[in-house]
Amino acid sequence: MEEMVMATLDLITASPHSSSSSSSSSSPTTDNNNHPSSSSSSSSSSLCLSSISTRRTDLSTDLRLGLSLSPSHYSTPSREQRSSFDWPPVKSTLRCTLVEKSQISQFVKVYMEGIPIGRKLNLLAHHNYHALVKALANMFRTTILCPDSHQLPLISGNNVHVLTYEDQEGDWMMVGDVPWEMFLTSVKKLKITRADRC
C-alpha cells in the first residue's frame, strides 16, 4: 500500500497538468498559508490553491468581457474549460440569474416630447426592444410604435410616439435598427418623440 502511495506521489509531481498549476506565480492565498504541515502536503494544497486563483482570475476576466454564461456551456469538459464554472458550488440556474443582476445597472434618462421633467429607466432590467417599449409605454401612458413593426406614421395625432436615442457620438437615432446588445453599448439617453415628427 505504501509503495502505491509513493508511486502516486511520484506520478503527481511528474504529470503535465500539475506542473502547469504549480507555477511560480505567487498567489495571495498561498502566501497566507503558514500552517505547519509536511512538505508534501503543503505542496499539494498549494497546487490546488494557486491553480484555483488563476482559474478565478480568468473567470472574472470572462465576466467583464461579458462572455456568455449559458448553462449549456459544459458539454466539452477539458480540465481548463470546466474549471471556470465549477467553483464555488452554486447551481448554474441560480448563478446565471444572479450574475445577470449583479452587473452594474444601466440607468438612462428618458424624456417625452413636451414634458420637461424626465424619468430614469434601467435598461438592463429588460432583455429586448419589445420589453423596453412595453415598459416605456406603461411609464408614459402612451402608444409607442414598436421598432420592428413596420407601421409608418399614417396615424397622425398627439398620442402616438416613436422611440429615439442619443448615441455616443451625440447623434439622435431611431431605436431598433441594431442588435439589442449593441444598442446597450451605444445608448446615452432616450427620447420619446411624436411619430409625425420623424
Add this chain to the structure above:
Amino acid sequence: MECCNKRRMMKESPESNFMNRRGSSCFPDEVLERVIGMLKSRKDRSSVSLVCKEWYNAERWSRRNVFIGNCYSVSPEILTRRFPNIRSVTLKGKPRFSDFNLVPANWGADIHFWLVVFAKKYPFLEELRLKRMTVTDESLKFLARSFPNFKAISLQNCDGFSTDGLAAIAADCKNLTELDIQENVIDDKNDNWLTCFPESFTSLEVLNFSILHNDVNFDALEKLVTRCKSLKTLKLNKSITLEQLQRLLFRAPQLCELGTGSFSQELTTQQYSELESAFSNCKNLNTLSGLWVVTPQYLPVLYPACANLTFLNFSYAPLDSDDIAKLLVHCANIRRLWVVDTIEDKGLEAVGTHCPLLEELRVFPADPFAEGDARGVTDSGFIAVSQGCRNLHYVLYFCRHMTNAAVATVVQNCPDFTHFRLCIMNPGQPDYRTSEPMDEAFGAVVKTCSKLQRLAISGLLTDLTFEYIGKYAKNLETLSVAFAGSSDWGMQCVLEGCPKLRKLEIRDCPFGNAALLSGLEKYESMRSLWMSDCKVTMNGCRLLAKEMPRLNVEVIKEDGSDDSQAERVYVYRSVAGPRRDAPSFVLTL
C-alpha cells in the same frame, strides 16, 4: 393451517409451509398486507421485509411508493419484479456534483428505458419524481400516452427536454394534478404549451414553470387558473408582470404556495392598491418565492400576506438589508428563509431579531466571482442569526471568510443542527483573524451537534478536521469535501469512523489510492462515493473493482489527460451490475 390461503402461490418453499403450521404469523395474506400497507416510512418497510418471507411478500405487494436514490443501483426489471403494485416512483440520477458541471453531458441517467418497462408493468402509474435525470421530449410524450391515470410529474435539475414535452403532458394527461418543473435545463421553444391543456381540464393543483425564460400565453394561463379551483401551488416565471400577477391572484385566492413573476413593473396607484388587496385576500399563503427583478418600493404589497408565511424563497431577489428588514418585521412565522448575501450582516441581524421560529437559512452569493472588497455576509451575521434563531437546524452559508470562534459560537447557540453546509468561497481560506486552519470550526460542529446528518466543509482544512468528523459525527450521512485535507489519513478517518455514512463526495483533495482502498468494506453500505481531481490512479480503481465485485467503479475520462490518473471516480453499490448504457468516456472497471 387453512387461514393462510394460497392466493398468490407464495407457498413454493416447504419452509414457509412449516412456519405457517407453527402458527407464528397466522394471518391471511390480506390482513397482513393491509396492516403492513399502512406503513409509510421507507426504513420501516425495509425492516419489515426482513422479518420473514410472508412479511416480505406482504410488504412488496402493499407498497405503492418507491424511492431509488441512484438509478443505476437497480434495474427497472428487478424493481418491477419485486414491487408489482407501484403507483409512485422517485428516481435520482446523476451524482450531485453534476450541478456544478463536474459531470459531462450525455453521461446517462436517461429515464426512457425505465418508462418502457413501467408502461408494461405499472400501467396504473400515477406519479413520477425525477432528480438529475435526462428526460427527452420523446419520453414525455411516451409518458403522456402510456399511463391513463397519470397525475403528478416533478422534474428537478433534469435536462434534455423542451416545452414540446410539456405540451404533450398538458394535452394528454387528463387527470394531471401536478406539473412541477424546477431548475432544469430546458429548451424553451414556444409559448403555446399552456394552450394544450384542454378546456375541460380542471384537476391541476400544482403548477411550477418558474424556470422558463420566455413569455407564456397569459390568456391560456389565466383561463387555466380560473377553471382549476383546486390549484394550491402556482410558480410563475419572470415574464409574468405585476399586473398579470394581480389578475391571477384574483382568480386563485386559495393559493398556498406562490412564486411571483417579475416584481418591477411601473404601477399606478390604483394598480398598486389592487395588487395589495389581492395579496391580502390570499389567506392561505404559506410559501412565497420568485420576485425576479425586484423594485423594492413594491415589496410592501406583500406585507398583508406575510403573517402566515412559513417559507420565503428570495434566492433570486438580491435585496438590501433595509428592504429585507422592513419585510421581515411582518414575517414572524417564518421557518425557512432563502436569501441572497446582498442583505449583508445587517440583514441577517434583522433575521435574528424578527424570525425567532426560523429553522432553515440559506444564504446564496450574489457575486461568487467578485474580487477585492466584495460585500456579502460574514461571521458576525452568522452569529447574529444564531443568537436570535435558536431553533435553527439547517444552514447553507456562502461567505468569503470565516473564523473558528464564530462557528463555535453559532453551534453553541444552535446545537440541534442536522444540516450544516458552510461554503467559504475562497478555497483554502484560513481563519481570517488567527490565520489558522478552520479545523476547530468543524470540530466544534461535530462535537456539539450530535444529530448532524449532513455536513459540507470548506476553508483551509488539515487531516484534523477529518479526525474530528470520524470521531464525533456518528449520525453523519452525507459529507461534501472540497480543497481540504493533508493526506490519505483524513479520508480514512471518515470511512472508519462514520457508521451511517451514505454519500461521500470529494473534489480537489490530496486523497489517493490508500484512502480509496481503506473503504473497501464500507462502500457496500453506502449509496455512493465521488472523488474528482484527487490523487487516485487507474490502478487503485482497478484494485477496488477487483476486490469488490458488487460495486460499480466508474472513471470518467477527459480528453487529453494522463491515462494513469483517475480524475473523476464514481463508486456505487448496485444489484444491476455494470451499466449497459455507459458512454465512451465512462469506463467501468
